[in-house]
Amino acid sequence: MSLEVPELHIVRPNLGALMPSLSMAPISVVIQSPALLQLIESSYSTNSNSRIIGTLLGSRSDDGSEVEVKDCYIVPHEEDGDEVIIKEYQHKALYQLYKKANPKEVILGWFATSPKIDTLTGLIHDFYSNTEGTKPYPAIHLTVQAFDENSNKIVTPIIGTYVGSEIGATGKLAASLGLEKSGSYFFNPIANRVESDLSEKTALSWVSKASNTESRKVQLPMGTSTELQQLATSVNQIDGLIDNISNYVNKVLSGEIKGDDDIGKFLLSNLTSKPSSISKESLEKAFNTHIQDSLMIEYLASSIKSQLELSAKLTNIIQDRN
Amino acid sequence: MSKVNIELEASVALKIVKNSSDHYPHSVSGPLFGIDLEEDSNTKKVVISHVFSFPNNNSNSNDHHHQEGYSFKLKSNLRFQNEVLDAFKETGLGVKFVGLYLSSIGGRYLTQQVVDSMMQQQALKNENDDNSKVLLLVHDPSKTKNGVLSLRIFKLSEVFVKTCRNGKKFQTTNLIENGLTFKNVLEELPLTIHNSHLVNLKILSSSDESKGEENFESLKLSSTIPTVETTIESLFDSIDDFNYDQNNFNYYQRSLSRELAKINQWKQKRKLENLNKLKQNPNTPESELLSLDESEWSKHFKLPSEPSRYENLIISGLLNNFCNELEVSSANELIKSFSVAKGLDIN
Numbered sequence: 001m002s003l004e005v006p007e008l009h010i011v012r013p014n015l016g017a018l019m020p021s022l023s024m025a026p027i028s029v030v031i032q033s034p035a036l037l038q039l040i041e042s043s044y045s046t047n048s049n050s051r052i053i054g055t056l057l058g059s060r061s062d063d064g065s066e067v068e069v070k071d072c073y074i075v076p077h078e079e080d081g082d083e084v085i086i087k088e089y090q091h092k093a094l095y096q097l098y099k100k101a102n103p104k105e106v107i108l109g110w111f112a113t114s115p116k117i118d119t120l121t122g123l124i125h126d127f128y129s130n131t132e133g134t135k136p137y138p139a140i141h142l143t144v145q146a147f148d149e150n151s152n153k154i155v156t157p158i159i160g161t162y163v164g165s166e167i168g169a170t171g172k173l174a175a176s177l178g179l180e181k182s183g184s185y186f187f188n189p190i191a192n193r194v195e196s197d198l199s200e201k202t203a204l205s206w207v208s209k210a211s212n213t214e215s216r217k218v219q220l221p222m223g224t225s226t227e228l229q230q231l232a233t234s235v236n237q238i239d240g241l242i243d244n245i246s247n248y249v250n251k252v253l254s255g256e257i258k259g260d261d262d263i264g265k266f267l268l269s270n271l272t273s274k275p276s277s278i279s280k281e282s283l284e285k286a287f288n289t290h291i292q293d294s295l296m297i298e299y300l301a302s303s304i305k306s307q308l309e310l311s312a313k314l315t316n317i318i319q320d321r322n
Numbered sequence: 323m324s325k326v327n328i329e330l331e332a333s334v335a336l337k338i339v340k341n342s343s344d345h346y347p348h349s350v351s352g353p354l355f356g357i358d359l360e361e362d363s364n365t366k367k368v369v370i371s372h373v374f375s376f377p378n379n380n381s382n383s384n385d386h387h388h389q390e391g392y393s394f395k396l397k398s399n400l401r402f403q404n405e406v407l408d409a410f411k412e413t414g415l416g417v418k419f420v421g422l423y424l425s426s427i428g429g430r431y432l433t434q435q436v437v438d439s440m441m442q443q444q445a446l447k448n449e450n451d452d453n454s455k456v457l458l459l460v461h462d463p464s465k466t467k468n469g470v471l472s473l474r475i476f477k478l479s480e481v482f483v484k485t486c487r488n489g490k491k492f493q494t495t496n497l498i499e500n501g502l503t504f505k506n507v508l509e510e511l512p513l514t515i516h517n518s519h520l521v522n523l524k525i526l527s528s529s530d531e532s533k534g535e536e537n538f539e540s541l542k543l544s545s546t547i548p549t550v551e552t553t554i555e556s557l558f559d560s561i562d563d564f565n566y567d568q569n570n571f572n573y574y575q576r577s578l579s580r581e582l583a584k585i586n587q588w589k590q591k592r593k594l595e596n597l598n599k600l601k602q603n604p605n606t607p608e609s610e611l612l613s614l615d616e617s618e619w620s621k622h623f624k625l626p627s628e629p630s631r632y633e634n635l636i637i638s639g640l641l642n643n644f645c646n647e648l649e650v651s652s653a654n655e656l657i658k659s660f661s662v663a664k665g666l667d668i669n
């Protein structure tokens with residue numbers, strides 16, 4: 001990415017002199033999936049103003065080239081013409097609380113629920129770039145767009161991420177020229193991606209189940225048999241996949257469609273695969289031992305359960321008689 | 323009985339899962355915030371829209387034994403909870419405290435600390451004229467790692483609350499009267515995940531892979547073994563606790579039966595004296611006979627008071643949880659083992 005535009009005097013946003021090792025401004029933003037949903041949900045907060053703004057929290061990679069958004073919270077503000085008042089007290093109070101619960105998280109920048117970049121954007125960016133904010137690192141700006149003004153329609157939320165570069169004379173130069181500088185930034189779009197780990201994907205699969213229903217709701221299984229239900233679901237899924245592939249193979253065999261060599265090779269190597277490093281006998285033995293162990297645990301659990309029942313019943317009978 | 327529908331906003335579900343998986347195997351906890359609405363005269367709806375983590379979680383302590391819910395009882399956490407609520411109110415969020423979440427492995431969530439703090443929070447709620455129930459959301463991160471989402475929500479059962487209110491507390495007669503057993507201290511409630519429109523749009527537009535649609539983690543052989551091991555260890559620890567408590571109770575029962583035997587002896591003696599009196603003079607008026615009433619013997623003997631059954635109740639419930647978990651995971655393992663063995667053409 002090129003920050004040097006010949007016509008403009010742009011200071012690299014990282015204040016490199018203070019932190020010589022950090023020569024890079026963030027070039028990509030990772031948004032953790034819980035934070036993504038939280039950002040989208042914050043669009044629903046009622047605010048008399050056109051947009052809702054808030055603080056982004058998370059962590060930076062060692063070289064500062066990547067930031068990870070983990071949390072966010074709304075900060076109330078008022079917009080009036082070309083002035084903006086940010087409720088600094090609330091911002092600080094919530095930050096302190098987040099800091100207590102997650103000592104490693106720092107302020108990364110801010111978000112707004114409007115894709116517009118205007119004069120106020122610069123002013124708010126100023127607020128987040130100061131010493132209480134992200135200094136000496138440059139602040140990032142994230143936009144959540146859920147409304148398309150051209151078509152006047154609600155759209156699938158679009159996330160935009162920017163890093164601001166100060167424009168014009170800064171620091172000593174600005175002071176010596178007697179310039180009062182605030183909110184002059186060049187917002188450079190940077191890449192963002194959403195990440196979710198295995199556990200989050202497990203949760204997302206349920207969120208996605210809810211998304212396919214009319215009411216946008218899904219009931220979670222109750223009781224302890226969740227695992228068995230999940231097992232049944234997975235087995236059914238596998239069953240479906242096997243059906244698919246066998247249909248495909250049948251079609252290829254009957255000459256209906258042309259077979260794909262890669263699929264054929266893959267099937268050939270996987271269907272015939274058998275453990276070769278271990279003899280059949282020892283494998284059989286290992287399986288039997290494993291099954292015996294599992295049975296043993298089941299037996300242990302059920303006998304303790306009966307003991308518990310028995311103990312509770314006996315105590316009740318004896319105490320009642322006395 | 324009014325019905326309660328509990329809805330968990332998608333972001334809260336994800337946040338809890340993320341946070342507790344990040345700290346696994348340590349337990350994390352925190353307050354849940356939301357709103358409740360009257361859907362109609364019979365149905366209430368609770369929407370859980372925000373979640374926070376407590377600053378002091380169990381992970382700081384080295385003692386691994388019996389500490390689920392330990393963080394709930396810390397004053398600093400309670401203060402933190404109120405500060406968060408105040409901060410939310412100042413930013414214009416109309417939410418209130420609805421319950422607590424806890425990440426807990428293998429059914430370990432049922433402890434005295436958890437139950438005590440739910441009662442305490444309930445009392446605080448009632449003081450503020452809020453009659454909604456304190457909820458406990460339990461997430462098992464060990465299962466989520468295997469592709470099984472285990473999010474369950476509980477409240478203190480009606481019978482438990484009734485038993486507590488009764489002056490006799492946790493005495494056997496009171497337990498029997500109210501039908502309270504170790505199985506119904508907590509009552510599970512149905513829980514739904516709810517997507518807002520915008521979240522729904524975003525999810526629908528994202529790829530299948532990123533949504534975790536194809537998730538076959540739960541099919542892996544032996545995926546539950548580490549959890550089974552820790553559960554069995556906790557099971558043995560809890561059995562020791564159970565026996566300790568049971569010994570106290572047995573001690574009480576022994577001294578009770580000793581006292582009862584003494585009273586019987588005393589009653590026999592008096593009966594004999596009465597008989598002798600009647601033999602000498604069959605017309606002895608009843609008022610001159612020695613009384614066998616309780617009011618009389620309680621002057622001479624004192625029955626030991628019954629120890630509270632509370633601890634026994636909770637530990638039994640905990641043991642029952644462990645056993646249920648073990649039964650399910652070994653059944654799970656057996657199914658997988660048999661089918662894999664069949665697939666490999668052995669057995």
